[in-house]
Amino acid sequence: MRSQKSHFILFLLVLTFTSIKAQKEDSLFIRKAYDIALTEGHAYENLRSLCKDVGARLSGSPQADSAVVWAKRLLESYDFDSVWLMPVTVPHWVRGDIEEAGFNGKPMNVKTLGGSVSSNGKIEAEVIEVHDFEELEELGEEKVKGKIVFYNRPMDAKLISTGQAYGGCVNQRWGGASEAAKFGAVGVFVRSMSHHQDEHAHTGSMGYEEGVKKIPSIAISLPDANRLSAQLKKQKDLKAYMNVNPQVLPDKESFNVIAEIKGTEESGKIITFGGHLDSWDVGEGAHDDGAGVIHSIEALRIMKEMGYRPKHTLRCVLFMNEENGNRGGKTYAAVAKEKGEVHYAALESDGGGFVPRGFTLDASPENVKQMQSWEPLLEPYNLHIFKAGWGGVDIGPLKKQGVPLIGLRVDDQRYFDHHHSDTDVFENVHKRELELGAASFASMIYLVDKYGLGEDTLEGVKEE
Amino acid sequence: MRSQKSHFILFLLVLTFTSIKAQKEDSLFIRKAYDIALTEGHAYENLRSLCKDVGARLSGSPQADSAVVWAKRLLESYDFDSVWLMPVTVPHWVRGDIEEAGFNGKPMNVKTLGGSVSSNGKIEAEVIEVHDFEELEELGEEKVKGKIVFYNRPMDAKLISTGQAYGGCVNQRWGGASEAAKFGAVGVFVRSMSHHQDEHAHTGSMGYEEGVKKIPSIAISLPDANRLSAQLKKQKDLKAYMNVNPQVLPDKESFNVIAEIKGTEESGKIITFGGHLDSWDVGEGAHDDGAGVIHSIEALRIMKEMGYRPKHTLRCVLFMNEENGNRGGKTYAAVAKEKGEVHYAALESDGGGFVPRGFTLDASPENVKQMQSWEPLLEPYNLHIFKAGWGGVDIGPLKKQGVPLIGLRVDDQRYFDHHHSDTDVFENVHKRELELGAASFASMIYLVDKYGLGEDTLEGVKEE
Secondary structure (H helix, E strand, O other): OHHHHHHHHHHHHHHHHHHHHHHHHHHHHHHHHHHHHHHOOOHHHHHHHHHHHHOOOOOOOHHHHHHHHHHHHHHHHOOOOEEEEEEEEEEEEEOOOOEEEEEOOEEOOEEEOEOOOOOOOOEEEEEEEEOOHHHHHHHHHHHHOOOEEEEOOOOOOOOOOHHHHHHOOHHHHHHHHHHHHOOOOOEEEEEOOOOOOOOOOOOOEOOOOOOOOOOOEEEEOHHHHHHHHHHHHHOOOOEEEEEEOOEEEEEEEEEEEEEEEOOOOEEEEEEEEEEEOOOOOOOOOHHHHHHHHHHHHHHHHHHHHOOOOOOEEEEEEEEOOOOOOOHHHHHHHHHHHHHOOEEEEEEEOOOOOOOEEEEEEEOOHHHHHHHHOOHHHHHHHOOOEEEEOOOOOOOHHHHHHOOOEEEEEEOOOOHHHHOOOOOOOHHHOOHHHHHHHHHHHHHHHHHHHHHOOOOOHHHHHHOO | OHHHHHHHHHHHHHHHHHHHHHHHHHHHHHHHHHHHHHHOOOHHHHHHHHHHHHOOOOOOOHHHHHHHHHHHHHHHHOOOOEEEEEEEEEEEEEOOOOEEEEEOOEEOOEEEOEOOOOOOOOEEEEEEEEOOHHHHHHHHHHHHOOOEEEEOOOOOOOOOOHHHHHHOOHHHHHHHHHHHHOOOOOEEEEEOOOOOOOOOOOOOEOOOOOOOOOOOEEEEOHHHHHHHHHHHHHOOOOEEEEEEOOEEEEEEEEEEEEEEEOOOOEEEEEEEEEEEOOOOOOOOOHHHHHHHHHHHHHHHHHHHHOOOOOOEEEEEEEEOOOOOOOHHHHHHHHHHHHHOOEEEEEEEOOOOOOOEEEEEEEOOHHHHHHHHOOHHHHHHHOOOEEEEOOOOOOOHHHHHHOOOEEEEEEOOOOHHHHOOOOOOOHHHOOHHHHHHHHHHHHHHHHHHHHHOOOOOHHHHHHOO
């Protein structure tokens, strides 16, 4: 008994010693990653180049083609183990050159929603304001037919998470046109999805229900939405106009852009991390998702710069077409399945370049617990969110293959100020906040590579 | 035995029940405080008024007088139990109308440091660059005499806390002139205390050592500091000029502005909370410390709006003269002592209007533990810093009276971009971030009032 006990104590001591040693190594690694990001980082200049040299880059556009070339060249310049393009067939919607709406002789600031059909010339009709689909249904065909439906439900200011507030009203944007068309509406105005009262309208994707007439749908700025709503209270028969000429062109070939550092021990197991290379065709796609692209490239660059030899294969994927189809994400998962690739974990940054707060994990409670065990290592960097939650749109299709999905969480108070609008430009990204995001992303990738998210954790520690 | 045990179990059950009830009440109170701040808040419009109607408000200036009138009027409009002015004698330094420096025929962007003497006309002299006082001492009189000393130690980008980085180089600004004068320097340039590479210089306070010759000291913008440093490498005998004419005028009467809601049970015990009403004479003092002023006013207003009847007396104090003398804070503590006031706790917001992160407490480890016990109530609002640390400059003098000091911690990545510069304006404060700060401040004041920070905690719970 005694002997077994002392063996056990010895075992515990060794384990504690190895664990302390590993923790110290981890601390040093993470500290160094932040040091590099903050003092010799490429993040800010790379984002400047993506925003200014390439600019807005909607799937199918010449700018999206440029973005692919830009990303491939940049990744190649870092001399990773390999860089390649994965073909993706993307939708090709173009905004057109007419984008007008207004009432009482005064134009509104508007953006045609992505995917909308053309109005085929100017539509003029009475406007009816609703706040949700239930209200629309109650009004019914009698009150809706022949009119422009104006969806005016705002994002809920009480919700601390602006993402949650966005989630609470984005169905107006996505499905509002078809719901209104069912009752004979001729067009749709949607209040921009934002808390920020500036003059810019916020675009975004919408879709049509099969078998329902397609009517044009456009976003209007918050001040215009407020003005229109106020006027409707005074003038029940108020007429407004809209004139937009977007077009759907044939699908086009594009690419996910991929770079890899091969794993040393388990190169067959892949840790995918990325953001999306496409953006809407307004602003410069700086936060959405230039920041995620840059976080991902910079994370791999920092690993390389530090001479880190990962156990698993680290793969940085810049996805094409998150905004209006997620073809990049779907193709990536399909190819992985087809090739029988084993994906160990996938991480995404698609919340902007704001100050990082932590990570959410879409996987088992055990996996979440494992991630939470790393909190002491990351708390000095003001990361505090380590909980179950959203991974990301692009990595989402990997979920079916059982891959744990991790989302980088950055502070979201300012995100929807700029989201899908003209102000999503380089100047609205803060250098240090962007850099901190890149270092946080690199640190999480390192921890996942070293310890895994599941049962293989102790294995990881033992291998030290 | 058995009977005692069941009594004990009953006692525990009652305690648990009361504790759950209290927790629920607390949750509801805090939720409501955030709801009010985010949906019917006055914070943003009040800050706009302070910034645009009053503007920059250095102690002794007519604008500081206006700020006192503005604050008193605003507080009176909210119908608190009492509003009054506490006289404070403040220093009166004025920038003057000449503020020039440059080299090789090109001017630099500069700000005379607060407290600096005049150059008495144009000084032209060789420049010698140093990074700390040790380097200056090594150079000695031989190399320094008759020259302008250029302090160029930057804020350390590796430090996650920008406040810590500021602390690591602000001695150049505060004490650089006297240190240089000891070796016969004729003037001082100080690299602006900021990470942000814009064209604005950042002012701030400096002081002179008694018995040392007073020489003028001015801050230069980061691009100018970099340009000057680069030129000095090429041109050892580079001459620069400076011409500034600030003045010290006689001390002036001013005021702390105070509003109070009387306590219901322990009105003799006071919870003081505030920010400072004065600012530098550049920008609009929006973050520093318009935000703290607004957080404090809004916190008290929210309490009143909710009909909250505090146990202790809640006192909102808008201190005068934090920036160049802290006379407001010193006077407040002296008056408290003189009157024999009992201060239960003091809170300060002086970190700007950025997204809140939590609180630091300058008190005993037991007090810190008590504050940490509230974390579950505040975590839904993304507050995660609950640890020992800094209270605030204005409330600092209360420390000698044994008062626990609490500082609101907001995210500090952007703070020194604007600190003491022309860009500290209303437009650089984010509405929701400001509102979240006010609600966080109100919630902490509520918890301190209800539970206290020390041994009286259980008393607080029992009273439920």
